[in-house]
Amino acid sequence: SPTKLEGFHTQISKYFSERGDAVTKAAKQPHVGDYRQLVHELDEAEYRDIQLMVMEIRNAYAILYDIILKNFEKLKKPRRETKGMIY
Template identity: 45%
Template sequence: AKPCGGCLSREAHTQVYVFRQELFQEAKELLYRFLPQKIIYPHSCLTSLRAPLDIPIPEPPPKDEVETERQEKKEVLECGFLPGNEKVLSLLAMVKPEVWILKEKCILVITWIQHLIPKTEDEKVLERVNAVKTKVQAVQTTISKYFSEHGDAVAKASKETHVMDYQALTAYGEVKARVLDLKAFCAELYHIISTNLEKTKPSVY
């Protein structure tokens, strides 16, 4: 008798079929609802990102007031405790879960494509989706670095209050750019799937 190691039981075959259908349904949901919504969503986040840095700017010292380094003393900041930018922190609280979700959706698409190969006969598509996932992971690292870099900028702005470049540095952080990046990643993922939809259509429907 011929070995039947490659044969599936009826129960296993049913489980595989259910998995396939659920996977295709998730992919359709990603393409037709999730990605279009996430391309539009960042606009509402960015319109609320307005929070000027409130550090008092001192008057220039009189010309006859000259102090040596030994005479200089550290003074307590007039503005007191500098809290975190509440609007930026609120935006980050919304963005961080979105990054995780987008990374999971990339994994979903990768699984979907791997399931269809060699039907798609185009592994470059898989490479492009992997590239998007790598970019999304880089955003996670950037968000962690943001607090350190923005903290340094605020510290400089509060110490050297007369240097306006430091004030400007705190106003243009990386968060806005990262939100725009997420929008671009969603658009790129949407483009990858939609341009290859004809190759996968028989399996989706």
């Protein structure tokens, strides 16, 4: 759904913004290991989030594939008459 896609986009944008801030701080103060650790933790968290996104996308495609497979004959030979249609 568009809402999920927007959520994915928002999450990724937020990650890049937060990571950019952390990298800037780490570059300005290289002696502070906490900033480098923060970048590492942000990367690990985003990796897990992206794995979940990919699984959701995979599941959506699996559902779509199942629907297409179950209706393949109807897709190959659609009804030619409009009488039988409910709409």
